[in-house]
Amino acid sequence: MEKICVVGLGYIGLPTSAVFARAGYEIVGVDVSEHVVDKLNRGEIHIEEVGLPEIVKEVVENGKLRGSMTPEEADVFIIAVPTPIHEDYTANVDYVISATKAIAPYLSKGNVVIVESTIPPRTMDDIVAPILREQGFDTEKDLYLAHCPERVLPGRILIELIENTRIVGGTTPEAAKKAADVYRAIVTGDVIETEAVTAEMSKLMENTFRDVNIALANELAKISSRLGVDAHQVIELANKHPRVNIHHPGPGVGGHCLAVDPYFIVEKATEEAKLIKLSRDINNSMPHFVVEQVERMTVELKEPKIAAFGLTYKGNIDDVRESPAIEIVEMLRRNPRFDVRVFDPHVRDEQVSFPVVSFEEAIQDANLVVVLADHNEFKTMKAEDFLSGMKTPVIFDTKNCTNLDEEKMTVYKIGNLTNLKAIQE
Ligand SMILES: NC(=O)c1ccc[n+]([C@@H]2O[C@H](COP(=O)([O-])OP(=O)(O)OC[C@H]3O[C@@H](n4cnc5c(N)ncnc54)[C@H](O)[C@@H]3O)[C@@H](O)[C@H]2O)c1
Structure with missing residues (x-):
């Protein structure tokens, strides 16, 4: 050769x-x-x-x-x-x-x-x-x-x-x-x-395995929200079992592999591929779930200012293909009540159809920051970074990746919405 x-x-x-x-x-x-x-x-x-x-x-x-x-x-x-x-x-x-x-x-x-x-x-x-x-x-x-x-x-x-x-x-x-x-x-x-x-x-099954397992974790997050349970703690404890490895919930599944490949199986064996199809549906429903929680958090505010952090489908990359974060931002932007600003240190303006602004600009007078990607920059943020700029320092972390001092600001995570209270002016 x-x-x-x-x-x-x-x-x-x-x-x-x-x-x-x-x-x-x-x-x-x-x-x-x-x-x-x-x-x-x-x-x-x-x-x-x-x-x-x-x-x-x-x-x-x-x-x-x-x-x-x-x-x-x-x-x-x-x-x-x-x-x-x-x-x-x-x-x-x-x-x-x-x-x-x-x-x-x-x-x-x-x-x-x-x-x-x-x-x-x-x-x-x-x-x-x-x-x-x-x-x-x-x-x-x-x-x-x-x-x-x-x-x-x-x-x-x-x-x-x-x-x-x-x-x-x-x-x-x-x-x-x-x-x-x-x-x-x-x-x-x-x-x-x-x-x-x-x-x-x-x-196809490699990516389907991951998609189905993420769907299970996402379903757990939804169940936990209904029942008042902390899903992140449930996962941590269940995974102490030597043969259990529950994945982590998030704002949905993106990218050109995980969000695409399972459909290739569904197409060829529609009758049989029930779990695979349902998992796709569950993961596709997560942007809606996230937006619903944002609405619950901001229901008492007249013109909520929301800062969306992260647009990529996973952390530390610049790829926004099939990203659920984009879907979430677009849904938020469609709501005339919301003033939405977007920050992502890895994404350039020309990659998306809305402006991407600086950290300071995004959080200025914001009522809520919604974290949608687990970039390293977000993992190391401190409560002090937000306190002077935000109007009401509340974070909704859909990737469970931030490490903020919860004494200094309100932090909600996608799998733990037990104490969710509407933000007050
Ligand atoms: N990128 C990944 O990480 C990854 C991982 C696993 C599998 N895959 C799979 O590999 C395949 C390729 O993915 P990619 O990410 O390299 O795609 P890509 O879009 O980066 O590149 C594909 C290239 O093919 C060219 N092209 C399209 N039609 C052509 C044709 N008829 N003749 C010659 N060139 C043509 C395009 O111009 C483009 O430059 C896909 O099936 C993808 O699902 C990708």
């Missing part, structure tokens, strides 16, 4: 290209975006990822990696294009289909074709293989087709690409072996061979 054609140069395709290029392979990186390709050919990158600019610069300079808008003949093809959901929550595999069609004219017997994009179960067998059969290939003999899902964590992609265990699902056992060998050249973790549909399901 000498040459690899990587299709899709985003958060997955670009680091993958760079890592293979650094290992000595000749890589052509293909993207439909001219901007992405041009930048790459100048040795620059269009995404943020620790350590990636340096490696890309090096491998572009030494000629191992170059960008192109059209695929080329190669030994191995890796597809890493987006797989979002449609508005009706069904998977949009159009990008995978067009990438497969785009590489078809450049394929020859003996090539390995790997899809790294997260895909619904049976996509390799029912969608990718038939497209290539239409092009005249015998997909059992001429080509080696496999799905190798990604499970890297943004911010640690270059480390995890190498160290994580990889699941390689072939449409035949030979395909699994050939594709696994591609990764064995760069991966220090285990590379496990299986069937394509098993690899597809294992990736």
Whole structure:
């Protein structure tokens, strides 16, 4: 194996290209975006990822990696294009289909074709293989087709690409072996061979496991609010059991994986995937629950001033995709009674459709601060930071991440609303 054609140069395709290029392979990186390709050919990158600019610069300079808008003949093809959901929550595999069609004219017997994009179960067998059969290939003999899902964590992609265990699902056992060998050249973790549909399901179930468990914690928060229980304490105590690990409640589930992947299963087995669907519904209901609590807290105020802290779907990143915090801010802003100001040290104005202001501006004369992301900056805030600026120093922490002196200000947490009282002017 000498040459690899990587299709899709985003958060997955670009680091993958760079890592293979650094290992000595000749890589052509293909993207439909001219901007992405041009930048790459100048040795620059269009995404943020620790350590990636340096490696890309090096491998572009030494000629191992170059960008192109059209695929080329190669030994191995890796597809890493987006797989979002449609508005009706069904998977949009159009990008995978067009990438497969785009590489078809450049394929020859003996090539390995790997899809790294997260895909619904049976996509390799029912969608990718038939497209290539239409092009005249015998997909059992001429080509080696496999799905190798990604499970890297943004911010640690270059480390995890190498160290994580990889699941390689072939449409035949030979395909699994050939594709696994591609990764064995760069991966220090285990590379496990299986069937394509098993690899597809294992990736989806990893994120579904987390989504379902978060839904359970969110349901506990709602039950606790009704029954007057402190859910955070319940979780801490229950988790003393050696085989119990209850997750933590929050304002909802966001991002392009956890909030999306479970739907790929629901779509394919709607009758059976009841718990998975219900978990999605519970997590999707959390922004509404948060806004309801804000309304309860501010019911006695004429024009409540609310400061929303944090817009991203998790802490210490700048990614706002599918973020429940954005939904909450938009719901609050739609209420004409509320004056809402937003602060997030990681998010720039142009990423969202409303202004993002400074800490001081956000809290000035505010009645309530609602914490919606667990950024490190929020974990270290002190009550004194709020006392002079806020009109009524009350915090609603939906991530249970702050450590404020509760003698000095009122702190409500999403799982402990037992003593909730309406804020007075
Ligand atoms: N980012 C992550 O952390 C992560 C983790 C696990 C799995 N995944 C999965 O990996 C896949 C890729 O995700 P990503 O985050 O890299 O996406 P991305 O949006 O960052 O990048 C995808 C790139 O593909 C390009 N593209 C779209 N259609 C194309 C086509 N037909 N031909 C060539 N290029 C095309 C786009 O221009 C874009 O640059 C998705 O299925 C995603 O669910 C991502």
